[in-house]
Amino acid sequence: MERKIVSPCVMIIFGGTGDLTHRKLIPALYNLFYEGNLPDSFAVVGVGRKDKNASEYKHELQASLEKYSRYKIKPEVWEQFSKKIQYYKMEITVSEHYEGLKVFLNEMDETLGTQGNRLYYLSVAPSFFEMITKNLAQYKMAENVDSWQRLIIEKPFGHNLETANYLNTEISKVFPQENIFRIDHYLGKEMLQNMLVIRFGNALFESFWNSRYIENIQITSSETVGVENRADYYEASGALRDMLQNHMLQLLALVAMEPPAAIDAKSIRDEKIKFLRTLSKNNAEIIKGNIVRGQYGEGKMGSKPALAYRSENGISPKSNTETFIAAKLIAGNFRWGNMPFYLRTGKRMKQKTTKVVIEFKSLPEILYFKEYNGMQPNLLEIRIQPSEGVSFSFNAKRPGTQNGITNVMMDFCQNCSLENNSPEAYERLIADALKNDQTLFTSWDEIEASWSFIDNIANIWRQEQPQFPNYAPDTYGPSDSDVLLTNNGHKWWNT
């Protein structure tokens, strides 16, 4: 495979001294470089308001790299890589500063042969998205004539359909849609990409991928951590906007969409959009009884005391922000009919895991085996993170018994062996943006469909006060989340 990126370019990171740059972006670039995949003519410019020179900046990044790179840092490789790093000090709110940046970048083109190609990475608060793009337009830094300029935007993209729509309109005035890369780092995860291969590269899986064989599909993305140091952001977004609107719905779309006509960006997006639009069938009335929100109270994680959400640093003691959400959704199309999709995500939960569990229909109610006990439906589990793998649970004979049943599991673990060193999501995503491959990025139409569904939920919630806190740390969330399933004769498969 040709993995090397040929198009020369300068990547500009707004928010170049931020956490994401240190933890994810620079390690991703280093790994791409280490594997020989970056273009020969390439540089990365960290943009920040802090006063520092390139050498100080590099020194800080090197320290982070030692911590976060999946490769051990080799001094000779770092030396070569660090030559590609620059720092540029400016205030992103001050329009005139963009002119200086432009001159700085143009000079790099001269030295490096980067030909005016730019990848702007907005690793800043969403409130700056519009301002930055407008300034890039004003100084003709995104003309897309004779060279290319692309924009990578981190989530959240808007706060609801209206604000997302406004933002989309504004940045579309500067960048054509095909040059806007809305990143959802979940889509860069190996097992999430694997979902397409598992579904469409295996005749058998696709054969039973519908409601005739499947009883329900459960998607869980749970964290053990609390709100950590993102109080402001989280208070405004909550689990609904932080997780459900993007990661969870994207994962759901990949699991539930129809087979695309081809494995390319447009075909896959078309199918995802088509699926996301089916969610509009879950109108206000239906949704009302099918969504559970939660907020963690005080308690313990293992043996360590854990604060209630409302007591966390920077959080209002009366906050009604949800740290947990569970939903039962219906697609109502030919493939899925009224089969429920159960989604849940939360903080301070018992396990850190992102996984999809497919529960197959049970046998007809026949007491087929003499010593009938422990019979369980067949489960296909696709683990996204931190464990990556696929397993299938089925009933087998308990050895030594007449016809006693036991539940056993076939397992494939992708990241169990030490040799495995899967690329990080950001490596794949940055490389794809440099290659102009939109497959793993979210299109505007997907964003639009997601928000109209999410707005429904937010509107309902506004009408009534939640009883928070309603779940203890180190649990699987509020009991209503279990009730949501038991009402349908189902249960969460937690292990």
Added chain:
Amino acid sequence: MERKIVSPCVMIIFGGTGDLTHRKLIPALYNLFYEGNLPDSFAVVGVGRKDKNASEYKHELQASLEKYSRYKIKPEVWEQFSKKIQYYKMEITVSEHYEGLKVFLNEMDETLGTQGNRLYYLSVAPSFFEMITKNLAQYKMAENVDSWQRLIIEKPFGHNLETANYLNTEISKVFPQENIFRIDHYLGKEMLQNMLVIRFGNALFESFWNSRYIENIQITSSETVGVENRADYYEASGALRDMLQNHMLQLLALVAMEPPAAIDAKSIRDEKIKFLRTLSKNNAEIIKGNIVRGQYGEGKMGSKPALAYRSENGISPKSNTETFIAAKLIAGNFRWGNMPFYLRTGKRMKQKTTKVVIEFKSLPEILYFKEYNGMQPNLLEIRIQPSEGVSFSFNAKRPGTQNGITNVMMDFCQNCSLENNSPEAYERLIADALKNDQTLFTSWDEIEASWSFIDNIANIWRQEQPQFPNYAPDTYGPSDSDVLLTNNGHKWWNT
């Protein structure tokens, strides 16, 4: 589960000093006793022509037990168990000796309270089956009045349909069909019993268990050993009668039969018979091109020299006995249509394994993934022995590639962990005979259907001389066996 057998009984082993008794029968009885499953009133009588007393006999058995039991022998358990063992010297060809045996057994009834119940185990050459049963009849040792008498017969049951038919008629005059237990020790293997649970205890498996989803089914039972010390027997039977007629067809029937109405002996047998009768569709003309026979030549197993079959001790240097057979069979029923079942069995092969591989239909010929390579059909493999387990091979994304495909495997291994100590086939089978459960024994109708099919093959073979030897040791058999599959666009899945 109630596993203890309650009905008191004396088990009489004709061939009590033979290899099977030492290696399998006594260890099986010891293990049943050790686990507390034998009846309180129970004894086993070894019948032999050699002159020895009970104490000598016990001593010999103890030595074998140390070698062959899956439990470590505890002296206090052995002491208790050995009290149940007796030896009886007689010539089985001398009618009058049966009278002595009868008296001996009746005396045991007095001492032990075994109430006249008998389990006669014929672990002798098949030529003695008729004679022994006739003598048992003559001395009214199988009256089945006020007490029960059952017969366990080891294979082979006849040499063809005619001789099997004759034998069946003769022993049926003495024992009612329901008291005749034709043993096929393969049916006692854990994973073979598991076949029923896997197929009918899992909604998903049964859903795709037909020719709409399955491309072909491959059943392999291969050995690495040569003919060993069974020259006389093997020269007369060959792989056709030694393996295909019984073990392989039984395994095939369990894999391919329709779901039985209940999990009981009669229902299961009915379905097996129904399936075995479909094999008559493979008439002489069809079979001709669909059967491959082989005989191993001289060569090496690993680095050790190995004799040709014709050079083995006791084998004719011009022998045309087959040590390998491969067959392509069609069931021609609704479930399987013209889907091929491929069966093969042989000696001196590369691997010791008994397994079933289910190859699913491939994807339509679409170049779905950009870096299409290494795409493989989905395979479900059920391993019977020596490894016991189930695995499923499927295509997944090769980590770190764009859309590169790799073939990965989910695996469940039943006997990988040291704790696992599955009962031996003979434990289960003897216990079932003592309990009067015929489920895992072969009915006359099954034998009849098997032989009529096997006779077809033998008849064709008689008409032409094979070109033997035609395969080297430590291989997968003659090249014609591969051609049999490649002619259909298939291949053996060897690993």
